[in-house]
Amino acid sequence: MSNKTIAFIGTGNMSYAIIGGMIQSGFAPQSIIATNRNEEKLAKVAADFKVKTTTDNIAALQDADVIVLSVKPQMMAQLCETLQTADIDLSTKLFVSVAAGITVARLQEMLGQPVKMVRCMPNTPSLLGLGVSGLFAQGLTSDEHTFIEQVFSSTGIATWVETESQINDIIAVTGSSPAYFFLFMEAIEEKARALGFSAEQARALVQQTALGAAQMAVSQPEISISQLRANVTSKGGTTHAAVEHLKSCNLHTTVADAMDSCITRAQQMEQEL
Ligand SMILES: NC(=O)C1=CN([C@@H]2O[C@H](COP(=O)(O)OP(=O)(O)OC[C@H]3O[C@@H](n4cnc5c(N)ncnc54)[C@H](O)[C@@H]3O)[C@@H](O)[C@H]2O)C=CC1
Numbered sequence: 001m002s003n004k005t006i007a008f009i010g011t012g013n014m015s016y017a018i019i020g021g022m023i024q025s026g027f028a029p030q031s032i033i034a035t036n037r038n039e040e041k042l043a044k045v046a047a048d049f050k051v052k053t054t055t056d057n058i059a060a061l062q063d064a065d066v067i068v069l070s071v072k073p074q075m076m077a078q079l080c081e082t083l084q085t086a087d088i089d090l091s092t093k094l095f096v097s098v099a100a101g102i103t104v105a106r107l108q109e110m111l112g113q114p115v116k117m118v119r120c121m122p123n124t125p126s127l128l129g130l131g132v133s134g135l136f137a138q139g140l141t142s143d144e145h146t147f148i149e150q151v152f153s154s155t156g157i158a159t160w161v162e163t164e165s166q167i168n169d170i171i172a173v174t175g176s177s178p179a180y181f182f183l184f185m186e187a188i189e190e191k192a193r194a195l196g197f198s199a200e201q202a203r204a205l206v207q208q209t210a211l212g213a214a215q216m217a218v219s220q221p222e223i224s225i226s227q228l229r230a231n232v233t234s235k236g237g238t239t240h241a242a243v244e245h246l247k248s249c250n251l252h253t254t255v256a257d258a259m260d261s262c263i264t265r266a267q268q269m270e271q272e273l
């Protein structure tokens with residue numbers, strides 16, 4: 001494993017998940033710095049992962065080789081302004097932004113110089129080593145490329161895209177999509193409760209079924225997902241009735257439209273921020 005130090009600036013949900021995945025896969029806690037302006041959030045990261053923590057972004061910037069910018073997109077300009085005014089040579093650092101809707105060119109503008117920048121679009125299952133991260137960068141050394149790949153493949157699957165605009169597609173397909181699955185689970189859970197199952201039973205039933213379905217897809221790559229569905233669906237049976245209802249409500253089109261809304265929103269943010 002590389003001896004680079006990596007700092008996560010703005011360690012909230014997403015960076016917590018990435019750090020968790022890194023620690024689980026063997027990164028040394030002392031090579032990771034987590035910052036937040038909120039001491040309570042840092043106390044949890046320190047207790048859970050034993051990484052270094054600080055509320056001082058500039059100290060983290062000073063001490064790290066790789067800087068992951070992980071604040072909400074709307075907070076990014078303000079953060080970059082403080083980093084830019086620190087008396088530190090930013091050209092010696094490798095930056096990674098996990099923010100949706102801010103281009104490399106705009107991030108460089110926010111930092112006041114053409115720093116080396118990786119766009120990364122991770123997702124929260126990274127915490128369990130089951131994440132997906134889309135990566136885009138230009139001009140990395142092979143050492144930098146290897147390090148970034150080590151970090152993000154430690155949290156699950158890491159996949160490089162050729163054009164920056166594909167990062168917006170990755171948001172729709174994997175960055176935001178855990179929420180689509182949770183929404184579907186919420187809907188089943190809600191109906192299970194309406195049918196009389198206790199809250200505890202409803203939760204256990206829905207999560208075990210989601211896990212089982214995902215695990216069946218993962219463990220049998222030779223079987224298409226639509227075939228796995230067909231295997232549950234007896235002709236003229238109960239599943240058929242439910243699936244036909246979902247199809248009659250245009251589920252496929254609805255999902256595709258939702259993913260287009262996700263991409264459109266990322267493009268709008270690129271203009272706004
Ligand atoms: N949550 C998700 O599923 C995903 C999020 N992202 C991206 O990750 C970024 C962070 O999102 P979340 O982790 O969900 O947000 P979050 O709000 O949970 O975390 C951001 C943290 O940054 C801290 N913060 C804000 N300004 C700061 C500053 N100047 N210095 C130090 N700390 C500061 C906040 O206290 C907060 O805890 C966003 O840009 C988002 O687009 C990307 C992929 C998935």
Ligand SMILES: O=C(O)[C@@H]1CCC=N1
Nearest residue numbers: 099100171175176177
């Ligand atoms: O909702 C968002 O904007 C972020 C990016 C992908 C997941 N969460």
